[in-house]
Amino acid sequence: MVRFDAPTQVHALRICLVSKELSPFFGGGIGTYVTLMSRAFADAGHEVHVLTAALPGIERAPELLPGVHVHSVAELEPGYAGAFPFPPLRHAMAAYTLLQTLHARHPFDLIEFPEYEGEGYFALRARRTLGQFSTAVLAVRLHTPTHEVQHFNRVTTLDMDAAQQEFMEDCSIRDADLLLSPTQSLLDLVRARLGLGDKGVVVPHPFSTSSFARSVPRPRAEPPRVLYFGRLEYRKGVQHLIEAMQTLFARGLDADVQLVGGDTRTGPFGRSMREWLERRIAPEWKHRFHFEAPRPRAELASAIAEATVCCFPSLWENFPNVCLEAMSAGCLVVGSDAGGMAEVIEDGRSGLLFRSGDSTHLAEVLERALTTPSLQQAVRETAPARIADTCQPARIVQQVEAAVAAHPPVLPTLRSTPTHKEAAPRVSFLVPYFNMGQYLPETLRSIRAQTFTDYEIILVDDGSTDPHSRALLETLDAPDLRIISKRNGGLSSARNAGLREARGHYVLPLDPDDLIHPTFLEKAVAVLDGSRDFAFVTSLVSYFIDDPARIVGGWVPWGVERDALWVFNVASTCTALMERRHVEEVGGYDEWLTAYEDWDVFCALAERGLSGTVIPEPLFQYRLRPDSMTRTTLVHDRYAVMAYLYQKHPSLALHPERSLRILQGEAHKQQQLAALAPTPARPLLHQVADRMNEALKQQLEPIHPALRRTAKWLLQSAPEDSRPLRYQLMEWVKRLKPPRR
Known part of the structure; x- marks a missing residue:
């Protein structure tokens, strides 16, 4: 928290400027601003840190920026990095990770992010969902958001990556304790588009003449x-x-x-x-x-x-x-x-x-x-x-100091776990079960490892036929578990059967081969209990195959962005903590759907004006299986199911033309990938795989298994709802066959 001796006298602050750009090493206007602002803060007697990318020549920073502590953001761990295929997303997570370490050592009073590319997205989400960086004013400085840049450049193409960047920037602007703009005109423009009321303060950039x-x-x-x-x-x-x-x-x-x-x-x-x-x-x-x-x-x-x-x-x-x-x-x-x-x-x-x-x-x-x-x-x-x-630097520092003093940290209301249990459990797990005896015990162990213990488990056996899976059910007698048996009706039918039996205020669907981190419920319940803004809360997703400690990729849900949600399920996996009455009010899970039943629920919630948020930690662990529904039926049914959802939720998109632009942008990507193929019969990717196989047979046979594993990892790291690249990778993996002996 900022401390003052008198209205005109401020104690030295511990300040962190987060920016992948830093002049003279890299960048234009943003990099120049960060260099000049860090110098101005240091000259005013503040302790200044800069978090930037690992830029060429950054080792010269102490010489060029005396008195400023410059930290290079490290790359994410290789497996976990697969959850962040979009570079701005990956950098934002890496910056957040380093920021946590530095703040834990010595808390900052002010942390400032540029809005551009959403560099503060995860840190600001962590404040809103976990109460992190509680001593710091989290500021976002406007430079010019991507939405405005594209608008004035008459750029109409929009794909999911560009839409996600706009979403990250807009969320950062909304979530900031303090919004700074160098001009009134930019502030007015952003306020009007995002409905921010009178949020924001005009403070020019410093400039050296x-x-x-x-x-x-x-x-x-x-x-x-x-x-x-x-x-x-x-x-x-x-x-x-x-x-x-x-x-x-x-x-x-x-x-x-x-x-x-x-x-x-x-x-x-x-x-x-x-x-x-x-x-x-x-x-x-x-x-x-x-x-x-x-x-x-x-x-x-x-x-x-x-x-x-x-x-x-x-x-x-x-x-x-x-x-x-x-x-x-x-x-x-x-x-x-x-x-x-x-x-x-x-x-x-x-x-x-x-x-x-x-x-x-x-x-x-x-x-x-x-x-x-x-x-x-x-x-x-x-x-x-x-x-x-x-642009006098000393005066601008004083203006920032005054703005920080007037905008203390805004912390979420996170309620602690009650010490006593009510008659009805707080949370009902909905676990559909069909021939999953191989995985169910591990899933139940992850539930029972929760730090939040006010829950019940409703296991719905949807007509299992596998003898082992059926026999396992006879061994599962426990006070926290209720087993419901029914004829096979599909995933939606099983979830609805569990929903009808649920007594909890909240429900958490969890498939019987997936896992959750011990703190998932504790953190998710605290968010929903303390906020009226959200109808559901989920987390980042990590992918694993057999060992959950060996992460091979992941996915970053958005929460709710209605225009993009009409095109892809950006909201969450099925595993999101939801208020039971909301799910019941939208009619539960659509039993006509053979897949994407969770996407349908999120669309229905969004149409009612209900939103969701994402805890920026990988609390949900998704098991990759070659025989899973998303890798079998969805490959063939995807477009038919999507057409059904478009028809069912025609009013979902707030800006339908934007949704259509995203659809066109993704179609253009597919067209570009198809253009790589010289002939329809032999796409370029196939030729590359075949030639690599031939070379491996002759010279590099010992490393062929490793290459095939790498190709599989690339496939597994691609988002589940993903793009044409997934199907190209599938074909590549098929063609990377071991050499014949």
Whole structure:
């Protein structure tokens, strides 16, 4: 908790900035911000730590960031890493793991994450579900969320990875104790989209003006030069600069345009932006436009010094470093009035503004800028002073200190386990059973190892035919167990039979070959008892084959994201703790379904406006079996079952067009994989496997079993509901046959 001696005096804080980007080792605006902010905190007397990726050259951090403790995030254990196939997800978990260790040694007072790529997703989930980092204010700083970046870039493609990144970012923003934004415009944009009310505080980024200050005037280029530097990206509005300057050239204005920056795939439908821009230049003006590759920061200062005007015609912008750099150097900046530049540039005094997206108005403003030497000269003094005042590091540190003091940690209400039992058990386990005698004893042991003991076990024998499995039932007499026998009706029928007999306030479905960690119930019950926000709670999933201690992969449920849930079961496995009345109100499990009955329940809950959350620990252990339902019937029935669910839950998606975009994005992935095959008869993956087999037969026979195991591990690590890659891997495993002897 932050401590104060007086309203204007704050004790030294222990601060951690989490960012995979860190300048000068890697990154653009976020990396630059973290470097400058960490220095500002350290200069103010705070203890500063930075958690970043294992970046090349990071060993030089003590020299470049004196007084700042820099920690590199380590990779996850190989088996467990399979649960996080999406790189941002994997990094967020690795950062959370390291953060737990550092916080346990000496608790932080402030932990700040960027919203971009959801780096704080797991840490913030841990606060909300487990009460972790209780002494720290967990802050999220807005840079520009992926949703806004894609919107302004007119990117409509969306697959599950991109949807998950947006979900992680939005959850982080919502769950933060303190939301910081460098501009009011970005804060307003995010507030409106996410319904955040008045949440958030505007605190600009610090900026060092020294590297761009003009100590000696340099001669300007002749003819006059308009400089744009930054990525060639649609949302940066470079197309309007090109159109406006051609208008001026046609009027007889003599000038050149210099565009310094890397290309992006934000042209029409993912094409090269630079090629699209070049095609928009009339042949008679092509010699006036000069495209250059990105320059190192040190070389940009000379380009700015030689420019008459710097133009940043963004369709929308947050708090761009390029604008700060040009103004710090005393250059006349022409910027868009959409977004943060309008909060930095005082129109007509420290720069000029034009109406965003209006090429005609931009041409008028550029003509004024290029033909008014007095304005150019006046800005040489006013613009650097404006940046020095707005972005003064010491003042920004004080603003953050005040914001931290005004936003103490928000901790969940986690109720402790009652010391006495009620007449009815708190939790009812629903265990469907069909010919699973080989695995059931281990599953029952995992239930009875729970630290939370107020439960009953309802075992529903769904007409087992295996003699061993039937005989086992005769040996299971125990006070915590009730066995119900019925004719075979399928998984949904068995779960419904258990639901009808359940007495618990909560129910927890658990298949008879899976396991749960001893603290699953204790932690899940505490979350549901202490919150009215959630209808169910689940956990991360770890995969195993025979030995639960040997993790071979896993899965990360999301909870509820209604648009994505309409496309894939992102909510949970069947093993989620749910309030019994909610499951009963949606009609239990649909007995027409041969699979995905749990997905159906989560869809029904979501349609009623009920949500769920995920404890960021692998408390559920899923056994991978080659004969499981998800590896047999679902391969053939998947699309028919999904069509049924779409029809049954037509109002599930809050934004149906977004769900359709995800479907199209996943279809595009499948198309790309199919394109790898030179001929329909012999896909490329098959050819590779066959050639590898031939080589193994001749030279590498001793390692062939290990390679086959690796291929199997890749298959097992793929998510259960997964993508076309799973089926390609299945074929690969088949073709990696041991060599004949």
